[in-house]
Amino acid sequence: MSADTDRRWLTLALALIGAFMAGEVVVGIIARSLALLSDAAHMLTDAGAIVLALIAMRLAARAPKGGFTYGLKRAEILSAQANGLTMLLLAAWLGYEAVRRLIDPPPVAGQLVLITALVGVFVNIAAAWAMSRANRSSLNVEGAFQHVLNDLYAFVATAIAGVVMVTTGFARADGIATLVVVVLMVKAGLGLIRESGRIFLEAAPAGFDPAALGAEIVAMDEVVEVHDLHVWQITSGQPALSAHVLVVPGGDCHAVRGRIEELLRSRHHLTHSTLQVDHCAVGEPAGHCDDAHGLAYRAAAATPPGAASG
Template identity: 70%
Template sequence: MSGHGHEHGAGDHSGHSHGVSADADRRWLGLALGLITVFMAAEVAVGIVAGSLALLSDAAHMLTDAASIVLALIAMRLAARPARGGFTYGLKRAEILSAQANGLTLFLLGGWLAYEAVRRLIAPPQVEGGLMLATALTGIVVNVAATYCISKANRTSLNVEGAYQHVLNDLFAFIGTAIAALVVVLTGFERADPIATLVVVALMAKAAYGLLRDSGRIFLEAAPADVDPDALGDRLVARPGVVEVHDLHVWQITSGQAALSAHVLVEPGGDCHAVRRDLEEVLRHDYRITHTTLQVDHAPEQVLQVALPGDRSTADDAAHCDAPHGPVHREEPHHH
């Protein structure tokens, strides 16, 4: 019957081979986690000694990086479990939950850092510029390495993308901190430290918004961002033998895995199975949707007739379903 989307993100636009195994993904994430954890511990100590909020904010940021990678790893484990019991899709959405948690932690951390930075703008404390600069430069190196590790994993997964956004933002944070430290060393302008923090907060908010928006779309069963359901319905109804398409639903189970269901009416005497195969091929080839459930029936004769004014029975029959969800796509009369 219909194919069941085992092609994880088949035909992704991502640059790497589709043979990247989940094990390799886990290894790369694990490596990034190790790098970050070791450096973070050192950075907290230096941040306290140097009295630098930018350093402490980077360390706090790295803590959420580490947490985001741990979350991503746990979610990968859960998502790989086979479907059974009440979870007919398996736990694939665990990855989307993880992406949402990552977005939320970025937001909350950003709020706290913004508050601290504004406090320090008003009354700047003493900052050890030299220590701050050395640590920030080391941080840049560590984060470039961690970012590289995560970029090797499959970023078409919103889950991995969440961890990646955390670490990438951290890299920007360290660059900002290094510049601020340089300013402190050269000019003694200590407000450079909280200003650098505020720039980072803006970047964090942007990344958090993107993650929350994308994961929210999946939770609300919205169509994949690159699919317009109306255009898709019109496309299907234009295929040979198709008279009407309604109850068309298209949604995402997890990133890169879309599913579709629809009720299709075929002209009387048409070959339902041939039409279904044709529609499945269109969906697979043009939309990369392989998990499809199509209910294909012959259209009642009345749907094909034009209802006369006052002729209720024909119009009632034309509705076919009690309460079709969404628009009903009908074949235009001029189609042949």
């Protein structure tokens, strides 16, 4: 799917959310409903998340130049992290207001809350459908999608609160619905911050085991040792690898590199790799690099995870 197609779907979702949000603010003030105002505030962050996603997509599409050798691909990860942070900050404020209303609930127009929430459910279903058509393997798009999906859950909770207030007059249902929204926002916000943080800290992609890969490489013919093995993500969906590989004296470095690249491509879907392949020093392969860091994997007796490198 092209970036232009992704932008069209995101723009459609933004138009739906923006139009409904303006009306919801007016109704929320008239109905004196914190649940509706919290939904509107959440929709504002939805709109902001989509705008950030659209801007980040344009920045990430720029060609590398100057000191930015990867271009601005991580602008998308900055956007995802900003989405997560705004969700947590908004959740903190809404949580405080919800508890305050549970203690001293003001009168709420339950019918207005119910009608608006039901309309909000349909609007968010349409927006979520539009965003699901975009490339959700991008953490940037996924972050904006999570905003909209959480808003959908929030409107369902608000609609239930509206039914309770209309049928029983229990005004505290408004605050309880808001707390449900808060829990969902915290869960989604922490998930976005955790995933974007992994990319910024250049951790291996989730579910990827560098130690198992190191052991796999040293099991290949002619390979004696692998060190300085690093696996990270340039941006979401773009993993990269670099490693220093030592082969037996007289071994074919070019053939070994080709076999490793084929292994990375076919079995691990790693197509961006930088491999330095050298002959090891006779009798002392670990002495090849004085400043090697990270784990070292050796063919004679594979170094277990946690062992120091040479």
